[in-house]
Amino acid sequence: MNINVKIMKDRNWHFVIGSLKFMRYLKILLESKMNDCKCHIGLRALAIEKTGGLVIHAAPPAEMDLLSILCNWIIHFRGHLGPQANPQQMADSFCADSFWDDNFTTSESLPHLTTCFQHTILVYLPSVFLIVLLPILFVQAHRISRRFGPLPITALFVTRLILNIYLFLNATAVLVLNTFFIDGTLTVDIVYPCVWMLFFILHLVIDWNRSRCGQISAGIQHLSFVLLAICGVPEFGYHIENSTYEQSIPIFSLYMTFWPIVVLQTALYCWADLRIPKERNSKELDSSFLNRLTIWWFTSVQITGARKDLEMDDLFELNNGSTSDHLGALFEKYWIPAMRGYIAKAHEAEKRGDEKMPSEPSLIYALFRMFKSSLIRCNLPTPSYSSYQLSELLTFVSSPDAPFWLGISYALLMFLASEVRSMILNAYFNIMMRMGMKIQTALTTAVYRKTLRLSSTARRKKTVGEIINLMAIDVEMIQLITPQVQQYWSCPYQITFALVYLAFTLGYSAAPGIVIMLIFIPINIFSSVFIKRWQMGQMKLKDERVKMVNEVLNGIKVIKLYAWEEPMEAHIGEIRNRELALVRKSGMVRSMLDTFNSSSPFLVAAASFGTFILSSDEHILTPQIAFVSLTLFNMLKMPMMIIAMLINATIQAIVSNRRLRTFLLCDEIDEQNVMRNESAEASPNSIEFHNVDATWDIGGTEETPPVLKSISASVTRGTLVAVVGTVGSGKSSFLSAMLGELTRLRGEISVTGKLAYIPQQAWIQNLSVRDNITFGRAFDRQWYEKVVSACALTPDLAILPDGDATEIGEKGINLSGGQKARISLARAVYQQDDVYLLDDPLSAVDAHVGRHIYNHVLGPRGLLAKRTRILVTHSLLNTREADEILVFHEGKIIEKGAFDHLVKHGGTFAKLMDEYVQSKKAAEEKEDSESSDEETEMNKKPDQNGIGVKSEVTEEKKLIKKEEVEQGGVKMAVYMEYLRAASITFCIMFLIMYGIYQSLTMLRSFWLSAWSNENDPAFNGTRMNQVERLGIYVGIGLLESFGYLISASFLVVAGLNASRKLHAPLIHNLMRSPISFFDTTPLGRILNRASKDVDTIDTQLIMNTRSFVQCVYSIITTLLMIVISTPLFVVVIIPLAIIYLLFLKFYVPTSRQLKRLESVNRSPIYSHFGETIQGAASIRAYGKVSQFCLDSETKVDLLIQCKYLNAISNRWLAVRLEFIGNCIIFFAALFASFSKEWDWGVSPGLVGVSVTYAMNITDVLNFAVRQLSVLEANVVSVERVVEYTLTPNEAEWVMEKSGVSSSWPEAGGVTIDNYSTRYRPGLDLVLRGISAKVRPGEKIGIVGRTGAGKSSFALALFRMIEPAGGAMTIDGKSTTAMGLHELRKRLTIIPQEPVLFSGTLRFNLDPFGDYSDDQLWSALRLAHLEVFIMDATMIMTTPFQSFTKTLTAGLEHKISEGGENISVGQRQLVCLARATLRNSKILVLDEATAAVDLQTDNLIQATIRSHFKHCTVFTIAHRLNTILDYDRIMVLDKGEIAEMDSPAVLMADRNSVFSKMLADAENENN
Secondary structure (H helix, E strand, O other), rough: OOEEEOOOOOOOEEEEEEEEHHHHHHHHHHHHHOOOEEEEEEEOEEEEEEEEEEEEEEHHHHHHHHHHHHHHHHHHHHHHHOOOOOHHHHHHHHHHHOOOOHHHHHHHHHHHHHHHHHHHHHHHHHHHHHHHHHHHHHHHHHHHHHOOOOOOOOHHHHHHHHHHHHHHHHHHHHHHHHHHOOOOOOOOHHHHHHHHHHHHHHHHHHHHHHHHHHOOOOHHHHHHHHHHHHHHHHHHHHHHHOOOOOHHHHHHHHHHHHHHHHHHHHHHHHOOOOOOOOOOOOOOOOHHHHHHHHHHHHHHHHHHHOOOOOOOOHHOOOHHHHHHHHHHHHHHHHHHHHHHHHHHHHHHHHHHHOOOOOOOOOOOOOEEEEEEHHHHHHHHOOOOOOOHHHHHHHHHHHHOOOOHHHHHHHHHHHHHHHHHHHHHHHHHHHHHHHHHHHHHHHHHHHHHHHHHEEEHHHHOOHHHHHHHHHHHHHHHHHHHHHHHHHHHHHHHHHHHHHHHHHHHHHHHHHHEEEHHHHHEEEEHHHHHHHHHHHHHHHHHHHHHHHHHHHHHHHHHHHHHHOOOOHHHHHHHHHHHHHHHHHHHHHHHHHHHHHHHHHHHHHHHHHHHHHHHHHHHHOOOOHHHHHHHHHHHHHHHHHHHHHHHHHHHHHHHHHHHHHHHHHHHHEEEEEEEHEEEEHHHHHOEEEEEEEEEEEEEOOOOOOOOOOOOOEEEEEOOOEEEEEEEOOOOOHHHHHHHHHHOOEEEEEEEEEOOEEEEEEEOOOOOOOOOOHHHHHOOOOOOOHHHHHHOOOOEEEHHHHHHOOOHEOOOHHHHHHOOHHHHHHHHHHHHHHHHEEEEEOOOOOOOOOOHHHHHHHHHHHHHOOOOOOEEHHHHHHHHHHHHHEEEEEEEEEOOOEEOHHHHHHHOOOOOHHHHHHHHHOOOOHHHOOOOOHHHHHHHHHHHHOOOOOOOOOOOOOHHHHHOOOOOOOOOOOOHHHHHHHHHHOOHHHHHHHHHHHHHHHHHHHHHHHHHHHHHHHOOOOOOOOOOOHHHHHHHHHHHHHHHEEEEEEEHHHHHHHHHHHHHHHHHHHHHHHHOOOOOHHHOHHHHHHHHHHHHHHHHHHHHHHHHHHHHHHHHHHHHHHHHHHHHHHHHHHHOOOOOOOOHHHHHHHHHHHHHHHHHHHHHHHHHHHHHHHHHHHHHHHHHHOOHHHHHHHHHHHHHHHHHHHHHHHHHHHHHHHHHHHHHHHHHHHHHHHHHHHHHHHOOOOHHHHHHHHHHHHHHEEEEHHHHHHHHHHHHHHHHHHHHHHOOOOOOOOOOOOOOOOOOOOOOOOOOEEEEEEEEEOOOOOOOOOEEEEEEEEOOOEEEEEEOOOOOOOHHHHHHHHHOOEEEEEEEEOOOHHHHOHHHHHHHOOEEEEEOOOOOOOEEHHHHHOOOOOOOHHHHHHHHHHHOOOOOOOOOOOOOOOOHHHHHHHHOOOOHHHHHHHHHOOHHHHHHHHHHHHHHHOOOEEEEEOOOOOOOOHHHHHHHHHHHHHHHHOOOEEOOOOOOOHHOOOOEEEEEOOEEEEEEEOOHHHHHOOOOOOOOOOHHHHHHHH
16 A cells, blocks of 8 residues: 655645665655654554654554554654764664764874674674575585585584574673673663674584585585684774773673683684594595695695605595596486487488488587586686785875774785685686596596497598597596686676776776777687687597507507508608698797787777876876876787687687587487397297398498398297308398497397497407406306306417416517417306307317317317307308308398208308319318327316416506606706707797796886886876886887787797607607507507507697796796885795795695696506497396496596596695785885885885786796796606607617628528517527428428417518527528618518508508509509409309499508408408509418408409419418419418428328318318
């Protein structure tokens, strides 16, 4: 209801009031002017009688009591204030004395605050602070209660409880005394103890709630007590001075115990309550608010780091909320639904043919949803009042009558304001850096998990190098920009604040400066567009380079055998040069941008001062105006420099965000491709295909035809099904379809039961033999021994140095092909799954071993007899006992049935069988004879020499040694190495030019000081013309900017030199390293150096160097300026320097070692990631995805543990250094006050210079030590790169006086004289004193059991391993008397494992570009890779017709990474084509036909016989029939030549080893 209220007679104004509430009543009552008032309470109204009128206010009944009290108070106060009373007078009446003393700042002695101010503002402030923030405190406690249980009752908790109760009782006693025992009590005396009582009641409630919720410390609670203690100081001082006043003795006594107890309680809240111990204790989470604010909890690590080199055991564990498991799940919660929705919409749009694709989900938004509360909480403003404080200080110095205590107060105020700001900023950075680590953890985990879900199409598009760069660089870029998020609004806020304050200081003269700042915005944006473009190009080239390095490392053995090091090095170098060209462009543009941004304060100052003095004669540049403005200009400098860095970081983050988003949105394996049911009993059929078309590439278009077409088949549970066909016919794709690796275009695939998968190329982990076999399953000794025996591993375990505890190198580098295949098979058998998919597992083993495995594992009497087995095989005789045979051709099942049925049918299988039998004819001429000794050896139960005894291997005996961590400081030699690489001349020029720049900066400040002093009223000298002053000021500034640009340019060139000269030797030395180096060094360690460390050298180290040099110069300049301006400052330099160095002593070694541990713990992530990619199909097939994700997350957590603690170390230092910086501000202001008081003749201009520079020292000191640490930490990257440029090299590639002619070897005769060799020093001999003479053109077959030394012989011929004794000569010339390339380029080998590189088919055949197109096509024909029609009697074309049909680009056809887009057999034939190009006189085939079918093997042998008929040929063979027409057979056994003669002679001797091996092969065929 609305009521008009009028004051009658002499009052002619009125109010319209509706539904009045408390504050509005109060306002009207205070504003009304009454003489004689009296309140009457009515039923629904309150009336105030007044002479001359009546004021009526309508109010609800519930408010009448409150209004009555309020009314009476107002009337009471007005009773003795008179009709003209105002709010100030009423406040004074509330307290009976004045609220504020107007003469406070002019008092000569230190004044006291009024009692009214003490009992109102200083009492209410802590309580209001607590009440306002109380909801936040309860929300924090509630969130903590979800993770922790209640707190135990401790002595600390009880003590604080007692003290809070005492303080409450103390306040109650004050209230009672003031109310009942002290005369003349005022309202304020009743109110303030009530406020105290409320305060302590709230603290009792807070303590109870904290204990209930498990909150060990509350910052809001502690800060409220800090405020109460600070606000109580004036009253405590007042009581001390007035302690003899008798009437206040009781109050005095109570307060003398009250305030000390408040201080004691404040101190007690510095400690946290205890929490019930858990498995993962967190030192950080168990710390109090003050402990975490000052990062005191980390001090123990700093002390340990100063005493010794830190190890992982010295570090605190990660908090649960920072682990990969927690953060990975949280990220997927927000990302996976958005990603899957996008992929579904994108596929629908593709089907509809829409040109416009749906918008991609935002990765940044998903991260924001994860951390929104922290982001919002941290991004609060932190204003700076330094300009206002400086202005007041300069006014104090200029005023001769200003009291001394005021200057001291300004110094204290500047210190406290700076310290509070430092604490807030450090808390912000601490939280944001922790968030950055969490983002890195979440994204790294997401990339790894995504890799295990990639579809076949997406996997081929994303190389290992690219994905490693995503983890090593792109994730890092997102992490690095996270702490700078506040700068996106803070920098504009600081710039705006400075410009507005500047406008108040200079008036309209600030306008030109504002215009200049506005001009810089488009300059920065325009430059960032170019930098972003170059940055994206640089990242692509970086991906390509790392991918190429990864491929070279994976194929290093082949590269060395073919002497391809130089073209590979040149190829990587060419990519690197293009990458550095973009780095140079962006570096130069960034230097110009930095010059503009660093010059912006000067340009604004010049424009503003020029306008100021030229616009009016009355405008005088006084010290106050000059140095307040200078402080504002300096305030502009930091945000402008930050904006430049922020633009660069933002560009990198945008590029990285796009790359990460693109990867995380890649197609995933469709779980609907295969209908799975892990219950083996759910269906009588384990596998069912119903009219299935499937492809590796999504779409099934003409360009990417289906690899499986119209497949219909069913496999009954417990049966053996054989899959046969030529190379490239779709056999392996058939198995992959069951695994869900192929994209199903139509039809249905169902799998019942758990799967086990044995790939054609065995996948081996860098673990012990036992761990590779058990594969995460619990160890069952009895079953384990059966599996080992059945897989013919017993003899191997007996000869391995540590039995089944022997560590296997990466990719099984220290095992033979047969051993790897059998361990892969044993892994599958040990799992005891329901369905076994076997992709030709017997191709890499000897014939007798294959027979043993078939009988004991795969056959009807083997360990898997009751399991479903689908066996892809090229050995057709293994199909005799199969329940069903599937014959594939060009992706179709053209025949199926039992063995006898297919043979009688006379179709394709029968023809293949006839050819197979014919090829065995020579072997069948021999009678059946079993090698009972070998069979007995393989069947023998594993003894204690092989299993279980040596379960632990010492570090010294491990193949892969733990990566060494450098000890102590980074050696000066490392810095010198970097300087030499960068060019010492350029570095010196940079230092000189930057020194000139800094000197000019200092000169400009002194020039401004002298200029402003001339305008001080106390100046008595000659004044220079203002325009001349301005002109010289501008000239100095322009020279200063020019010096900065030149110095930055020198540094960019120096950085490019370093990047080029450190990367090239690394690659060159890797190419020159012996093969043993790669056997014992995980590829992840090398890739870590080639990717992350090189990126650090390219992008970060140069910026760190510049920032550190800038800080050193700034510190020197600042201290000089302060000492020159205020000589007394010298007194505090020494103690502050000692404290500074003390902090350095603790911080630098800790940070350096943490950085080293970080680098060491990064390498296992890449190694594990590489293993995961290679075995992704096996991991998914065995259902081990979660286990491998857990392994990866454990490694990531170790990395983040080091990285996070390193960030904490930085914050620990920042808190302490900023305290030193704030002390410098305090002493600079304090000594300025002393100088004025003692009349030392310090001018306001010099004080302005001193304090202005002191105000910057906090940031500079902090930044300097942080940059020193970052510089030393990043120089570790140089240390690590240089380490791998100094590793031992193999022999020279070319010897100047070797005397090897271009036509050598002319004949190809090989003589071996008592030759011995070992793989590495300290290992046993693998060839023991062998001697043989091979005539030119002779064909030698090399056979032997696993581990006999066959492949070692091939490596020795190529000098991949050096002789330990004896010699090998070719055409009378010792192989050690020439360079490695001179030898290897004259020999040819087709290795056991085909290695291809991403690139064109031409590059894979001829990386040197030495051959013409005709020669390349001729080589493809010889390798049977060109389309042609075979004899008319054959119903099929060459098995590689499907391959050559894909060569739409001819020799420019793209081969994917590792040759994954062609079959293993096709890769082997490309290697054969590569060999035919060389036309060398000596050819070595190292089991080169193991991966192809017999028909193709015969074609290869025909090529060898025709094309290499005049060559000396060494063939290491499993298929003995392929070497029966050779001139001689060399039989190796335990590194010795057991026998060597013609096949006829050896077969004639039934007791010969070769004869027995033939018998084994024949038994297998039968």
